[in-house]
Amino acid sequence: MSSIFRWILLGLFTLVCIFFLSNIRNAFLSTQPDQIRVAIGPDTSIQKISEQLPGSQVLNEKTGLLSVPYGKSWDYIGKTLSIKGIFRANTVPLEHPIISWRYYGYSLKEQVKGFAQGDFGKFRSPFNRKEVAVLGELPNMLLRTCTYFIPGLLLAIALSVLFAMTASMFRRLGALMDGTHALLVGLPDFFLIVLIQLGAVYATKYLGHFVLLIVQVGDKTPFLIPFLTIALIPSVTIYGTLRIAIARELGQDYVVTALAKGLTRREVLVSHVMRNVMADLLAILPKATTLALASMAVAEAICGISGLGGFIVSPALQSVSSMSAICMALALVAMAFHVFYALLRKKFIVRTGEVV
Incomplete structure (x- = not known):
């Protein structure tokens, strides 16, 4: 208590x-x-x-x-x-x-x-310039943000686990993935967003028809750009943590014993190692979620999306009276994820210690 x-x-x-x-x-x-x-x-x-x-x-x-x-x-x-x-x-x-x-x-x-x-403050809608009470618009902003934030975060976790396992099974492929990881670590999120937007513009130009929505128009909200940004940036962090954790576990005695008994490397990774690196995964998820929220804010601002993150970052809305309410709402979203991860750690991670 x-x-x-x-x-x-x-x-x-x-x-x-x-x-x-x-x-x-x-x-x-x-x-x-x-x-x-x-x-x-x-x-x-x-x-x-x-x-x-x-x-x-x-x-x-x-x-x-x-x-x-x-x-x-x-x-x-x-x-x-x-x-x-x-x-x-x-x-x-x-x-x-x-x-x-x-x-x-x-x-x-x-x-x-x-x-x-x-x-809780008001702001002017970027579409009709009418004053809107933030308390009435907040549920719509939260729903709009969650439509790509939660799927993007889940995809980031799934991809990072899959790639870390694959890199540990196949050493040559693992070396290539590690090199790509080192490159992506230094890639700014806004650079990725601009590349996707440019790709959509040139694809539309050469194909002669609309390919991808790159900015919010009325109620039509871009999905793919913030979704990919949220999925990529955290997955780089989670992948690096899992690679180190898996390499640490592969040097343990129980892995050597399992391999000596005839289990394949894949069987050892799936049946034993992944269970033991769960603590590392749950430990890095709060940081990865924070990175995902930051990437989401940048993506929403560049794409002109009226979500929680885009509202805070957008220069056009920096002086509105509802800024503090939106910032606290975004903080509550982050806290909710952190509480969820803490509950998962409490349920699935077994703590051990020396008996005095």
């Missing part, structure tokens, strides 16, 4: 840290958080405008400078759009960007208030 309580505390601490880090951009200011500048027509005055904006005060009538409550500059700019006689409203730029921990703390406080009231 104490172990479960400790892991729950660790999970909560992780979510809190993600919440703080996902809002770190608010610590960097390039505009005044408590001032706006308005351009008005000849039929009104800056004083009349100020009277229609409760909490504002005139700082400079000639330049149309108004002071507003701290941190509310964008809210007040939105309010000015409904006031007749205002041509334009802008924020007031600072002479140079600054780090403001006061504004950072203010933004955290406002978000916590919103969370307490059930408001």
